[in-house]
Amino acid sequence: MDPKLTEVSQLFERFKAAFLRNDFDTCTRLLSQLKVSLTQFRSLPPLFEATPNAIDELNLARDIYEHAVVLSVKTEDQDAFERDFFQLKPYYTDAGNRLPPSPQEHPILGLNLLRLLVQNRIAEFHTELELLSSAAMENPCIKHAVELEQSFMEGAYNRVLSARQTVPHETYVYFMDLLAKTVRDEISGCSEKAYDFLAISDAQKMLLFSSEQELLEYIKEEHSEWEIKNDFVYLQKAKESTPCKEIPSLQLINQTLSYARELERIV
Amino acid sequence: MTQDVEMKEKDHTTPSHSVTTVVPSTFQNLKEIASLIETGSYTKEVRRIGRAVRLTISLRRKLTASVLSAFLDFALVPGSEAHTRLSVYLPKQDEHEMEVDTATSVSQASGKHLLPELEIYCYLLLLLFLIDQKKYNEAKACSSASIARLKNVNRRTVDVIASRLYFYYSYSYELTGELAEIRGNLLALHRIATLRHDELGQETLLNLLLRNYLHYNLYDQAEKLRSKAPRFEAHSNQQFCRYLFYLGKIRTIQLEYTDAKESLLQAARKAPLAARGFRIQCNKWAVLVRLLLGEIPERTIFMQKGMENALKPYFELTNAVRIGDLELFRNVAEKFADTFNADRTHNLIVRLRHNVIRTGLRNINISYSRISLADVAKKLRLNSQNPIADAESIVSKAIHDGAIDATLDHTNGWMVSKETGDIYSTNEPQIAFNSRIAFCLNMHNEAVRALRYPPNTHKEKESAEKRRERHQQEQELAKHIAEEDDDDF
Structure with missing residues (x-):
C-alpha cells in the first residue's frame, strides 16, 4: 500500500x-x-x-x-x-x-x-x-x-x-x-392575514409555544402591532378597503398624454 | 501501365451506370455543390457555403456508398493523406470497383489544390451518410476525426460547415448514449470559436452544451454556462429556437415561471411549422409552466394539428387542475406516469399539486359565503390524519398569498368569504386598461424596430429569378430544420 x-x-x-x-x-x-x-x-x-x-x-x-x-x-x-x-x-x-x-x-x-x-x-x-x-x-x-x-x-x-x-x-x-x-x-x-382575532390559548397552540408567557414575549418582539385584549389577540385592526373616491387626475393626464404621443407616432 | 488503367476504365464505366440510375444525378449534384464551395472559398463568401450545406441536406436521403466514394475521389486527391483518412469510414466495396473509380478521377483531381473547405465538407457528407445508415460507432469515430481536423483550420468560410459538424458530432455521441464524454471537448471548441469570433459556431456549441447538461439534468451547470457565455444577435433561427427552449426549461426548474413561459412560448412560435417534434416539446413545457403560474391554457393549444395525441396527457392534467380536484389529479398523474417520466416532467407535476388545491379553494370560496373547515377538507379531498388542521393552515396560507379573499374563524371552525366589493368603484379597471394599451403600443414599437431592410435594396431590384431562388432557399431551410428536429425527438 x-x-x-x-x-x-x-x-x-x-x-x-x-x-x-x-x-x-x-x-x-x-x-x-x-x-x-x-x-x-x-x-x-x-x-x-x-x-x-x-x-x-x-x-x-x-x-x-x-x-x-x-x-x-x-x-x-x-x-x-x-x-x-x-x-x-x-x-x-x-x-x-x-x-x-x-x-x-x-x-x-x-x-x-x-x-x-x-x-x-x-x-x-x-x-x-x-x-x-x-x-x-x-x-x-x-x-x-x-x-x-x-x-x-x-x-x-x-x-x-x-x-x-x-x-x-x-x-x-x-x-x-x-x-x-x-x-x-x-x-x-x-x-x-387570515384571522381577525384569536383566543390566546389557540394562538399559543397554533404558534407552538409551551406557555402563554413565551407567546406574549414573541408577540412583543416580532409583532408589536398585535393587540391583546381580554384573552384575545387582535391580529389586524379593522381596515377598510375604501372605494376610491377621488380620481387620480395626475396619473390619468399622464397616461392620456402618452397614448396621444404614441398614436401620433403610428399615424 | 496506362493501357491497363484505360482498359479497366472502359470495363467499368458501363456497369456503374447501369447498376444505379440515381448515381449520375446525385453525383452531379454533389459536384455542383463542390464547385459552389470552391467559389465560395475563393471569393470568401460565406453565403455560398451556407447554401451548399442546405443543398446537401436535400440530397441526404439519396447518398449511397458508391456515390460517396466517387465523390471522395473527385474532391480529394486519391492516395493523399486526407483521402485515406476519410475513405476508411466508407464501407468496403468491391475491390475492383474502387480501383476503377480511382483511375477515372485521378486526371481531374490531381491538378487541383485541396481546399480545407472541401475536406471538411467531405467529412460532413460521410457523417450524414453514416448516421443515416445507423452506423453510429463509425459515425462517432468519423466525427471525432473531423473535430480534430477542424481545430487546425481557421477560416471563416469553414465556420458554416463546422457548425453542422459540431451538431452531428454531438448527435452521434448522443445516439450511443455517451454524451458526457465529449463535454470537455465541446467546451474547448466553444472557447476556440469564441476566440476566432465564429459566432455561428459559438451559438451552435452553446446549444449543444446546454443540451448536454440538460440531458443529465445538470441544470445548475447549464445555467452557469448560459449566464456567462457571450450573447449576440442570433445568426440562425433554428439555433435561437433551441436556445429559447433550453432557457425555458432551466427557468422552469428554477421556478422563474414568468420568464420561462415567455421563452417557451416564443420558442414554440418561432419554430418552423414542419418541426413538429420540437413544437410538441415546447408546448408540453409551456402548458406546465402556465399551469404552475395559475393560468389555464386554452383548449386550442391541445387541438393543434398533429399534436392532439402527444398532448393528451397534458390536456387531462390541465382539466384536473382547472376543476381543482385532487383525486382526479392524482389519477391522471398515475395514469400517464410513464409519459411524464419519459418527458422528465414528473417533478413539475408534483409541484402542481399545490395549484390544484388553490384552484379548488378558489372555487369553494366563490360558491360559499361561509363553510366549515371540515367541509373544505372533504371537498379538497385532503388525505391526511388531521384534515381540519391541515385545511385551516392551507386556507390561511392561501389568504396570505392573496389567492382567496376570506377570513377564518378559529373558535367556530369556519371560513368566511369576504363580500366582493364593486370592482368598478376602484381604480382596478383603469389599471387593467392601461396595461393592455401599453402592451399593444409596445408591440407596435417592437415590430417597427424589428423591421429589417436587406442591404443594397435601393440599388438593385430583385429579379424574378433571384426571388425564386430565395424562396427555394427558405423552403430548404425549413425542411432542414424539420428533419433535424425529427431526429432530435
Whole structure:
C-alpha cells in the first residue's frame, strides 16, 4: 500500500475516534490536516487521474468528506456544510460509477435538500431534485425532504412539524429545529392575514409555544402591532378597503398624454 | 501501365451506370455543390457555403456508398493523406470497383489544390451518410476525426460547415448514449470559436452544451454556462429556437415561471411549422409552466394539428387542475406516469399539486359565503390524519398569498368569504386598461424596430429569378430544420 495513503488513513482513524468521543475541536483540527493531505492525491477530482490506487483513494476521500459534512451539522455550521457538501458531490456524480455506492449518500443528499429548504433556497432545491433518479426519490431520507417541501408550499404546517418526529436520520434534527422556527414565522404571517382575532390559548397552540408567557414575549418582539385584549389577540385592526373616491387626475393626464404621443407616432 | 488503367476504365464505366440510375444525378449534384464551395472559398463568401450545406441536406436521403466514394475521389486527391483518412469510414466495396473509380478521377483531381473547405465538407457528407445508415460507432469515430481536423483550420468560410459538424458530432455521441464524454471537448471548441469570433459556431456549441447538461439534468451547470457565455444577435433561427427552449426549461426548474413561459412560448412560435417534434416539446413545457403560474391554457393549444395525441396527457392534467380536484389529479398523474417520466416532467407535476388545491379553494370560496373547515377538507379531498388542521393552515396560507379573499374563524371552525366589493368603484379597471394599451403600443414599437431592410435594396431590384431562388432557399431551410428536429425527438 502506498505510504501516503496509509498515513492519511491513520490520520482518518484518529479523526473517527475523536468523532465518536464527540470531541469536535480535535475533529476540526484533524479535518483540516486531512483536507490538505488529500490535495496530494492526483486521482481525486478535479484531475481524476487513473493512478493504481485510485479506487482506494477515492473511497477514502469520499469517506472523509462524508464525515466532514456530518461534523458540520454537529457543530451547527451551515457554511462549512455547504463547502464540504460541494466537495463531496463530485464523488457521487462523477466518480459514482467507479465506486461502490456509499450507504451515507442518500442521507447526506437529503440533508442538503433540507438545508436548502431551511435557507429558503427553493430554486436550488428543485435543481438538486432534478439530479436524483426515481429510485433515489423513493429513499426515505430524500422522500422526507421532498414531502416537507410540498407541505411547506401548500401551507400544511402541522405536517411539517409532525415530520420532526419521523426524522429518518439523527443528523436531521438540527435542521428540523431550524425549520420549526421558520414555520412559526410563516404561521404568524399567515394568521395575521387570515384571522381577525384569536383566543390566546389557540394562538399559543397554533404558534407552538409551551406557555402563554413565551407567546406574549414573541408577540412583543416580532409583532408589536398585535393587540391583546381580554384573552384575545387582535391580529389586524379593522381596515377598510375604501372605494376610491377621488380620481387620480395626475396619473390619468399622464397616461392620456402618452397614448396621444404614441398614436401620433403610428399615424 | 496506362493501357491497363484505360482498359479497366472502359470495363467499368458501363456497369456503374447501369447498376444505379440515381448515381449520375446525385453525383452531379454533389459536384455542383463542390464547385459552389470552391467559389465560395475563393471569393470568401460565406453565403455560398451556407447554401451548399442546405443543398446537401436535400440530397441526404439519396447518398449511397458508391456515390460517396466517387465523390471522395473527385474532391480529394486519391492516395493523399486526407483521402485515406476519410475513405476508411466508407464501407468496403468491391475491390475492383474502387480501383476503377480511382483511375477515372485521378486526371481531374490531381491538378487541383485541396481546399480545407472541401475536406471538411467531405467529412460532413460521410457523417450524414453514416448516421443515416445507423452506423453510429463509425459515425462517432468519423466525427471525432473531423473535430480534430477542424481545430487546425481557421477560416471563416469553414465556420458554416463546422457548425453542422459540431451538431452531428454531438448527435452521434448522443445516439450511443455517451454524451458526457465529449463535454470537455465541446467546451474547448466553444472557447476556440469564441476566440476566432465564429459566432455561428459559438451559438451552435452553446446549444449543444446546454443540451448536454440538460440531458443529465445538470441544470445548475447549464445555467452557469448560459449566464456567462457571450450573447449576440442570433445568426440562425433554428439555433435561437433551441436556445429559447433550453432557457425555458432551466427557468422552469428554477421556478422563474414568468420568464420561462415567455421563452417557451416564443420558442414554440418561432419554430418552423414542419418541426413538429420540437413544437410538441415546447408546448408540453409551456402548458406546465402556465399551469404552475395559475393560468389555464386554452383548449386550442391541445387541438393543434398533429399534436392532439402527444398532448393528451397534458390536456387531462390541465382539466384536473382547472376543476381543482385532487383525486382526479392524482389519477391522471398515475395514469400517464410513464409519459411524464419519459418527458422528465414528473417533478413539475408534483409541484402542481399545490395549484390544484388553490384552484379548488378558489372555487369553494366563490360558491360559499361561509363553510366549515371540515367541509373544505372533504371537498379538497385532503388525505391526511388531521384534515381540519391541515385545511385551516392551507386556507390561511392561501389568504396570505392573496389567492382567496376570506377570513377564518378559529373558535367556530369556519371560513368566511369576504363580500366582493364593486370592482368598478376602484381604480382596478383603469389599471387593467392601461396595461393592455401599453402592451399593444409596445408591440407596435417592437415590430417597427424589428423591421429589417436587406442591404443594397435601393440599388438593385430583385429579379424574378433571384426571388425564386430565395424562396427555394427558405423552403430548404425549413425542411432542414424539420428533419433535424425529427431526429432530435
